Amino acid sequence: MEETMFIDPQRCIGCRACVSACRECSTHKGYSMIFVDYIDRAETTATMPTVCMHCTEPTCALVCPADAIKMNEDGVVMSALKPRCLDCRNCVNACPFGVPKYNTAMHLQMKCDMCYDRTSEGLKPMCASVCPTGAISFGKYEQIVPLRRTKPVNAHVFGNQRVETKVYLMLPTDETEVTVDGCGVFEGKVAVGEKTAESWMDTQVEESDKSNEF
Amino acid sequence: MSKVDNLEKIIEQFGPHLHDAPDGGWQADRTIDKVVPTHCPYCGMQCGLNLLVEKNKVVGFEPRYDFPVNEGRLCPKGVTAYLQTHHPDRLLYPLIKRNGEFQKASWDEALDLIVEKFKELQAKNGKDSIAVYSGSSLTTEKTYLVGKFARVGLQTKFIDYNGRLCMASAAAGNNKAFGVDRAANPWSDIPHAEVLIIAGANCAETFPIINGFLWNQRDNGGTWIVIDPRETPTARQGDLHLQLKPGTDVAVTNGILNVLINENLIDEEFIKNRTNDWEATREMALNYPPEIASEISGVPAEKIIQAARLYGKAKTGMILHARGIEHHSNGTENVLSYINIVLATGKIGAKGRGYGTITGQGNGQGGREHGQKADQLPGYRSILNPEHRKYIAGVWGIDEAELPEAGVSAVEVFQKMREGEIKGLLSICSNMMVSLPDTNKVRESLEGLEFNVCIDFFMSESSRYADVVLPGTTWAEDEGTTTNGEGRVIKINKAIDPPGDAREDWWIVQEIARRMGRGKYFQFNSPREIFDELRVASKGGKADYYGITYEKIEKQNGVFWGCPTLEHKGTPRLFEEKFAHDDGKAKFHPIEFKGAKETPDEEFPLILTTGRVVYQYLSGNQTRRIGFLVQQCPEPYVEIHPETALKLKINDGEKVKVVSRRGEGVFPALIVRTIRRDTIFIPYHWGEELAANQLTNPALDPTSKIPEFKACAAKIEKIHSRELPILGKGRKGASLSEVQRGK
Numbered sequence A: 001m002e003e004t005m006f007i008d009p010q011r012c013i014g015c016r017a018c019v020s021a022c023r024e025c026s027t028h029k030g031y032s033m034i035f036v037d038y039i040d041r042a043e044t045t046a047t048m049p050t051v052c053m054h055c056t057e058p059t060c061a062l063v064c065p066a067d068a069i070k071m072n073e074d075g076v077v078m079s080a081l082k083p084r085c086l087d088c089r090n091c092v093n094a095c096p097f098g099v100p101k102y103n104t105a106m107h108l109q110m111k112c113d114m115c116y117d118r119t120s121e122g123l124k125p126m127c128a129s130v131c132p133t134g135a136i137s138f139g140k141y142e143q144i145v146p147l148r149r150t151k152p153v154n155a156h157v158f159g160n161q162r163v164e165t166k167v168y169l170m171l172p173t174d175e176t177e178v179t180v181d182g183c184g185v186f187e188g189k190v191a192v193g194e195k196t197a198e199s200w201m202d203t204q205v206e207e208s209d210k211s212n213e214f
Numbered sequence B: 001m002s003k004v005d006n007l008e009k010i011i012e013q014f015g016p017h018l019h020d021a022p023d024g025g026w027q028a029d030r031t032i033d034k035v036v037p038t039h040c041p042y043c044g045m046q047c048g049l050n051l052l053v054e055k056n057k058v059v060g061f062e063p064r065y066d067f068p069v070n071e072g073r074l075c076p077k078g079v080t081a082y083l084q085t086h087h088p089d090r091l092l093y094p095l096i097k098r099n100g101e102f103q104k105a106s107w108d109e110a111l112d113l114i115v116e117k118f119k120e121l122q123a124k125n126g127k128d129s130i131a132v133y134s135g136s137s138l139t140t141e142k143t144y145l146v147g148k149f150a151r152v153g154l155q156t157k158f159i160d161y162n163g164r165l166c167m168a169s170a171a172a173g174n175n176k177a178f179g180v181d182r183a184a185n186p187w188s189d190i191p192h193a194e195v196l197i198i199a200g201a202n203c204a205e206t207f208p209i210i211n212g213f214l215w216n217q218r219d220n221g222g223t224w225i226v227i228d229p230r231e232t233p234t235a236r237q238g239d240l241h242l243q244l245k246p247g248t249d250v251a252v253t254n255g256i257l258n259v260l261i262n263e264n265l266i267d268e269e270f271i272k273n274r275t276n277d278w279e280a281t282r283e284m285a286l287n288y289p290p291e292i293a294s295e296i297s298g299v300p301a302e303k304i305i306q307a308a309r310l311y312g313k314a315k316t317g318m319i320l321h322a323r324g325i326e327h328h329s330n331g332t333e334n335v336l337s338y339i340n341i342v343l344a345t346g347k348i349g350a351k352g353r354g355y356g357t358i359t360g361q362g363n364g365q366g367g368r369e370h371g372q373k374a375d376q377l378p379g380y381r382s383i384l385n386p387e388h389r390k391y392i393a394g395v396w397g398i399d400e401a402e403l404p405e406a407g408v409s410a411v412e413v414f415q416k417m418r419e420g421e422i423k424g425l426l427s428i429c430s431n432m433m434v435s436l437p438d439t440n441k442v443r444e445s446l447e448g449l450e451f452n453v454c455i456d457f458f459m460s461e462s463s464r465y466a467d468v469v470l471p472g473t474t475w476a477e478d479e480g481t482t483t484n485g486e487g488r489v490i491k492i493n494k495a496i497d498p499p500g501d502a503r504e505d506w507w508i509v510q511e512i513a514r515r516m517g518r519g520k521y522f523q524f525n526s527p528r529e530i531f532d533e534l535r536v537a538s539k540g541g542k543a544d545y546y547g548i549t550y551e552k553i554e555k556q557n558g559v560f561w562g563c564p565t566l567e568h569k570g571t572p573r574l575f576e577e578k579f580a581h582d583d584g585k586a587k588f589h590p591i592e593f594k595g596a597k598e599t600p601d602e603e604f605p606l607i608l609t610t611g612r613v614v615y616q617y618l619s620g621n622q623t624r625r626i627g628f629l630v631q632q633c634p635e636p637y638v639e640i641h642p643e644t645a646l647k648l649k650i651n652d653g654e655k656v657k658v659v660s661r662r663g664e665g666v667f668p669a670l671i672v673r674t675i676r677r678d679t680i681f682i683p684y685h686w687g688e689e690l691a692a693n694q695l696t697n698p699a700l701d702p703t704s705k706i707p708e709f710k711a712c713a714a715k716i717e718k719i720h721s722r723e724l725p726i727l728g729k730g731r732k733g734a735s736l737s738e739v740q741r742g743k
Helices: A017-022 A090-094 A126-130 A141-147 A182-186 A200-205 B007-014 B076-084 B107-125 B140-153 B168-178 B187-192 B210-219 B233-237 B249-262 B268-274 B278-285 B290-297 B301-313 B331-344 B386-396 B410-418 B439-447 B505-521 B527-538 B550-556 B627-632 B642-648 B736-742
Strands: A004-007 A035-038 A047-050 A101-103 A108-110 A136-139 A151-158 A161-171 A178-180 B034-039 B048-054 B057-063 B095-098 B101-104 B130-134 B159-161 B195-199 B223-227 B240-242 B317-321 B353-357 B424-428 B451-456 B468-471 B480-483 B488-492 B606-611 B638-640 B655-659 B664-671 B679-683 B697-700 B712-718
Touching: A004 A141, A017 A035, A017 A126, A017 B076, A126 A136, A126 B057, A136 A141, B007 B101, B034 B488, B048 B076, B057 B076, B076 B627, B095 B107, B107 B130, B107 B424, B107 B451, B107 B468, B107 B505, B130 B140, B130 B410, B140 B159, B140 B480, B140 B505, B140 B527, B159 B410, B168 B331, B187 B210, B187 B317, B195 B210, B195 B301, B195 B331, B210 B223, B223 B233, B223 B301, B240 B301, B249 B278, B249 B290, B249 B301, B249 B331, B268 B331, B278 B331, B290 B301, B317 B331, B331 B353, B386 B527, B410 B439, B410 B697, B424 B505, B451 B505, B480 B527, B488 B550, B638 B642, B642 B664
Parallel strands: A004 A161, A151 A178, B130 B159, B130 B424, B195 B223, B195 B317, B223 B240, B317 B353, B424 B451, B451 B468, B606 B679, B638 B664
Antiparallel strands: A004 A136, A035 A047, A101 A108, A151 A161, B034 B048, B048 B057, B095 B101, B095 B468, B480 B488, B606 B712, B638 B679, B655 B664, B655 B712
8 A cells, every 4th residue: 555644734624524534434333543632722723633653663562562453564553453452551651642542441452543444445544535624634645745835754753762654744844853852741741649549550540541541 | 372481391302412323323334225425414515425324224424535526525514414314302203382392293283283373373464474484404495495385385475594694795795796696616716816815704614625625725825814803723724814803894805905006906907897886996995094994903004915915916816705704784895895805806707716705504505596585586586576576476377466575584574573563483494592693582582473383303492482393304314406605506315214204394395385275386296396396487597597407417516507508517607708787797886894783882892703613503403412513512612812811810611601782691711812802702503591692783784684693792791609610511622721721
């Protein structure tokens, strides 16, 4: 598959058509694998869609103790294999983009697999099909990039970790990498356990984990 | 008399309840019996989509990549639209209100009761004591039939429709300037315009799919000038934002025209050859130098100059507008003042050179053409014109003298109910308790009726007041045509049979007419037969549908009217050679600035403007029942600028009381820097105590009778309560800042 996804955040209008359409995939059982967030609604109407970036060396797969997360021959990182998934949530916590979610009801990690059931039949993924503006596009590099005034970037630096992805972010600058300074961004926002937890399990899933569940 | 005393019980019975999965739940292995290509039921884009049908139930959708307007793209309303069809709130049988409670009835019981009451009222008070109030989310066939039903079936002059609340002022302005009312260009022209002026149109939330065209224009190197009191997603994405005070469009447009004249950016040749009345408009514009325009509108003079230069110097350009400039007591003038800029620069009638209002309702265009408007007959004919009357009377097989005179507009119809002139009502496809201004007065109108019938497929805030509620069909259960915002006639296809005892709206209307003894004028067996009569009725009119057939629509992916003959392919672009006035020329109109009817004062220091969110459609009767949409936007809120909030000591998320001269409501504050300091905004899709329209001003535009939804004076009061702060509901995807402040 030569096609991939192109995420162009400046085109995003925050309508969440992608979120609603993702639910329609018959294997998702109504859960959406895509997230659209306001950046800071107090200041701006800007929004940002997040899909799986399909890393060339996926952190989620690297930290999986059960080897449940596989990459297919097209470089698409698949959802955890149900028989193997241990419910450990390593992937949920490790992904630098915050993409995989843990589904408590189904005892399974779930994430975007670029609509493998559709793309393998030559159809566009649901989110890229419905996106009104092209903020999420699916196609070949040489078809999409020349049409845009934004530049494709697929290298992300998170502190000491450099990640290359199959999915491109389209940016209005000439940057070749996206750099996220982890320390500064999260300072003061990480929950520190002042509350008395009811059990060690609760401590484990306090704050950060719970927000990553369906 | 139809008061609502047991609201809780009605809500328990009929909703709105949230429903969020296809019939039978989310299933991986469905056997799809058929895939039905059709269109979205919501806004004027009328996007193509495929409905997936399993055992006579719509269980999902699939993008319709081959339809040229949207090529598969949809907004979240379109994606979830199919969830309406088997919603547990669906009305499945006729209801008669007895002792304040809705009770199940048979069609015969319900229809006979209606006819008995209507006949009684008309015998006692005259034919005009009954009004018909319709909507533009119906197919064109139905809107045509409703117009005929009022005049021939009930023989009343009182018919009007909710398009009056939509773009009536744009229609009036277009007719005055161009001689016809339709978007001048197909949307496929947008990417070819160097500069777009987008005025009072939050395209991102109200017509998400048009954004595809807008961004293609951007990809081609184009720029957007956005004129809006709020920094909407569209304004944020634009190149130049003129953040004007609500109701001051004329100052901005006259300021732009002033710069165009002074910097010689006008097209003298075009003005001379193709327009009339320029001189008076030119003189008028000279009184609006950018400094004066800036003083009135609050837009910096440099931005007005910059906008004028960008648009004036470009070879191609288009102006698109929507409700933001139209919902004003001088709405028609606002529209005409934008058209003045179009005509002065000659940017119309060619690829990438154009103009248009973006119609809001699904069939906002088709629904305003064929006679459900108070003074109108099919094909954009006038009920005041003797020749037009004669032609339509001939088509309908009645004597011209039998055809009633013109009625009155939507807001006035409800006023006449309060005055006692109108005693009975049949409403269809409308939720007046949400959509009309000053809802407390609307409630009074409905409560005072002697007999009130409502046709809908969900129990709306308005149908609660009815004596009889008849279950109609959703768009997936019937066929017919609609005309989208660019004038393209498209075909809605039937996917499933109506559930329960629900019946097609055209059958219902026709059945009432038959039982009123007017059956010989209503012999239709299918929408196609209605369409065929409509084609003849519109023949020779300005909106000529004669050459349009269901087959041609299918073959061409829609047909743009006018299409006068069977061989004609339709008219995607208007005004290439001439305008629709008799002399073929367009008209300038000198427009002086007047402003909103109600402006801020000491007691009400803020300007309240209303609008929409992407997750809800119009009065919300369909969308406030879909779980996904409600989760994203569960309730209305009031946008306040942080500096204004600071003065009033209001925190983000805190519930505050918003008060106008007409009413008050409690809304959580959304404190955002994206709105002007002197302006507040509330989305209007909700009813009862959540209705923004409790506050709005029913002042009417004298020409088009559109009410002033977009500007009135208001104040905000802090609520003093022991349980402070009382917060609004959480929203999905709220930003971290919102969540933290809300805590």
